[in-house]
Amino acid sequence: MTPTLIDGKKVAADVRARLVKEIEELKAAGHTPGLAVVLVGEDPASQVYVGSKVKACAELGIYSQKWALPAETTQEELVQLIHQLNADDRIHGILVQSPPPPHIDEEAVILNIDPRKDVDGFHPANVAKLVLEDETGFVPCTPLGCMELLAAYGIPTAGKHAVVIGRSMIVGKPMANLLVSKKANATVTIAHSRTADLPGLCRTADILVAAVGRPEMVKADYVKPGAVVLDVGINRIEDASKPRGYRIVGDVDFEAVKDSCSAITPVPGGVGPMTIAMLMANTVKACRQQIAG
Numbered sequence: 521m522t523p524t525l526i527d528g529k530k531v532a533a534d535v536r537a538r539l540v541k542e543i544e545e546l547k548a549a550g551h552t553p554g555l556a557v558v559l560v561g562e563d564p565a566s567q568v569y570v571g572s573k574v575k576a577c578a579e580l581g582i583y584s585q586k587w588a589l590p591a592e593t594t595q596e597e598l599v600q601l602i603h604q605l606n607a608d609d610r611i612h613g614i615l616v617q618s619p620p621p622p623h624i625d626e627e628a629v630i631l632n633i634d635p636r637k638d639v640d641g642f643h644p645a646n647v648a649k650l651v652l653e654d655e656t657g658f659v660p661c662t663p664l665g666c667m668e669l670l671a672a673y674g675i676p677t678a679g680k681h682a683v684v685i686g687r688s689m690i691v692g693k694p695m696a697n698l699l700v701s702k703k704a705n706a707t708v709t710i711a712h713s714r715t716a717d718l719p720g721l722c723r724t725a726d727i728l729v730a731a732v733g734r735p736e737m738v739k740a741d742y743v744k745p746g747a748v749v750l751d752v753g754i755n756r757i758e759d760a761s762k763p764r765g766y767r768i769v770g771d772v773d774f775e776a777v778k779d780s781c782s783a784i785t786p787v788p789g790g791v792g793p794m795t796i797a798m799l800m801a802n803t804v805k806a807c808r809q810q811i812a813g
């Protein structure tokens with residue numbers, strides 16, 4: 521079977537093109553969507569992510585502020601900045617890049633973000649709205665991007681069995697909530713590190729979502745013939761043949777499973793590009809909602 525390669529770069533470009541039009545309309549009406557990105561410390565991967573987010577804003581015409589704070593910033597100083605951004609009318613979305621240094625209590629910081637500006641969808645008020653299927657809330661960008669990919673490729677979810685491997689608040693749980701919602705109507709199983717017979721369970725999935733963080737863990741015996749596989753994993757593995765000394769692989773052994781599934785996201789170029797596109801979409805949504813008051 522030749523699987524459909526789900527092209528996240530293309531779908532993300534389509535989302536961005538849609539947003540450019542929306543942003544032009546908002547600007548014509550005197551409103552510019554604004555995003556504040558807060559980074560504490562010098563984690564190199566976080567610096568790259570923050571740089572990509574700010575660049576994406578510039579490309580789309582979204583106003584952005586980048587706050588790069590030193591690693592020794594205190595919890596109180598960070599919370600003070602969040603309150604300042606909550607009160608700034610130019611800013612409609614706020615995100616604090618994860619992970620912060622260990623002395624910062626990330627959950628406590630998130631509680632200080634105005635839920636209407638919580639474009640990452642991590643505030644408990646937004647988690648509740650997701651569970652309640654209240655679409656005024658904000659949903660974490662990566663699972664939102666996965667749903668966008670399924671929709672873009674016309675992949676049906678109603679009545680299908682979806683297995684989500686991973687139960688994080690960033691990917692696994694919101695992904696499961698989106699799939700089980702009345703909009704998607706899938707029957708959902710969440711698997712995790714203590715799940716018994718993971719390969720056997722995964723083999724019952726029509727839609728398999730891997731969000732684990734273990735390079736190429738999902739092998740051929742995890743995949744039912746004809747299943748749709750979404751690989752959220754981003755893992756660095758050593759590769760001396762690459763200039764940087766490593767390459768990026770997903771949680772799925774792509775070569776091993778590709779011949780048995782009907783559609784699959786590659787890594788890179790699958791789920792990854794969707795995350796920032798959905799962050800931009802959430803920022804525009806936040807702007808619209810704040811204008812409406």
Ligand code: NAD
Nearest residue numbers: 662686687688691712713731732733752753754791792795
């Ligand atoms: P996490 O570490 O918070 O959660 C991992 C989950 O996997 C946990 O719930 C754990 O129970 C489960 N798990 C661990 N070992 C397991 C095993 N052997 N069998 C079954 N389940 C197991 O990770 P996360 O933040 O949810 O991220 C998961 C992966 O997705 C990572 O590779 C991360 O880099 C990637 N990610 C990608 C994007 C993107 O933009 N594409 C965004 C966020 C995360």
